[in-house]
Amino acid sequence: MSKKKLPSRTEDYNDWYNTVVMRADLADYGPARGTMIVKPYGWTLWENMQQALDRRFKDTGHVNAGFPMFIPKSFIDREASHVEGFSPELAVVTIGGGKQLEEPLVVRPTSETIIGHTYSKWIKSYRDLPVLINLWNSVVRWELRTKLFLRTLEFWWQEGHTAHATYEEAQEETLQMLEVYIDFARNEAAIAPFYGRKSNSEKFPGADVTYSIEAMMGDKKALQAGTSHNLGQNFAKAFDIQYLDNNNEMQYCWTTSWGLSTRFIGAMIMTHGDDQGIIMPPRLAPHQVVLIPIHKDDGQKSIVMETVDRISTELLDHDIRVHIDDREGFTPGHKFNYWELRGVPLRMEIGPKDVANQSVTLARRDIVGKEGKNIVSQENITSKVSDLLIVIQDSLLERAIKFRDGNTCEPRDYDHFKEIVADGFALAWWCGEDTCEIAIKSDTKATSRCIPDIDLPVKGGACIYCGKMSKDKAYFAKSY
């Protein structure tokens, strides 16, 4: 391992991010431009995220299925705004088995179209509804500028696709899944995103309404970290998803889709990371505790390892994810830095002094240096560790909220607005017009992130840009 320090986040945030992703062994570049290799450490994190999400999907009545990666090109063309949105970034297969294909196949950029085609065959009666399916897969979008986890040609995600009998049910589903993402973000990833409705220009191509969760990164830029769409009857009409209602009348279905991707890993890195590296929220961390044995000679080693084995077994028995770093030839100091870079939330050092005193040394990743270090007795070590993991989880969330709110302001006027979005989020009255959003973007590089559904103390206000009376406020920020 390099002994070089990381680039500091304040000096070059971008450099810090790229370096930390590589050095922490989360991911690497693939051989084709813009592709990503997720390394085992990064994939384990993804698996933990998958489990936390999948549990929530199952709890809300969804089931998983697998759908084809190849989609007939003509499917994409069926829904007008969907084509418009996705055609610039499609990967298209024209040759198969050495022969030119009759019809080109699109590598799925998302599955709404093939789902539409399939649901129209499956759904005949109101008794078939709702259909609540989720897919775990990867999708391909031919991006021009890429960045590990945040935007690559291929990325891994889940996409939920549901069909309902009524608008109300579809809208309820859309909002329910938004809630699932908010809950996942807060309680698993210790991220407190803003959330709300997307503006017309920011919504998903083919959706009536898009909702998103928007998290503030360490450089105060916004990252869209999950989306939930009410697709109305757009895809139902394009793919003829109809059912007979209980009056024997044909009706179009109302569909939704919602997704969260490996991009969220980027959100975790950029929410919690510091100049020592990344910080994993305990609930998702591949290793929750790293145990570092310290010893000089073989005699000390066998004594120390006895305690290490006993304590690690006890922790493992209580489902705490422990990793013992017993590699030879690395000093403890080296290992401290190594695991701090990788973000393990809690480090336990056990050396001869600890064995003699029936103690262990615990070091919190979220509190750098001596202040985060404590020597505690081995008594009830399991409950001490699991309590501390909860404390760390909570403090990460609290810190993230404080940072978010400390960098979000309501502007007095447009000059003030420009000042705010240069280095933070603005919550401002906004008319919602495309022209206003475009003007603001060319002026400030900031775009509307979402329009929160919040109780406003006054009924309306003047749009921050054009001054027109507006009933909503929107968050504005520069974004990834």
Next chain:
RNA sequence: CGGGGUGUAGCGCAGUUGGUAGCGCACCGCGUUUGGGACGCGGGGGUCCGCGGUUCGAGUCCGCGCACCCCGACCA
């Protein structure tokens, strides 16, 4: 596609008037070490982005490609 930059060991770089390639980290071996990034000795690893040209001789000079990165237009 516009504007800027870089291609030399896995990574980061040096390479003088053109003379046959080196440094740091990483890697392998042996020994001493180990409570905040250990040290010594030994070792392996190179179509110098590609093609063409000038020359007795090109990493170096000239021409043409290609790739990648950064900044803009598009994006979970």
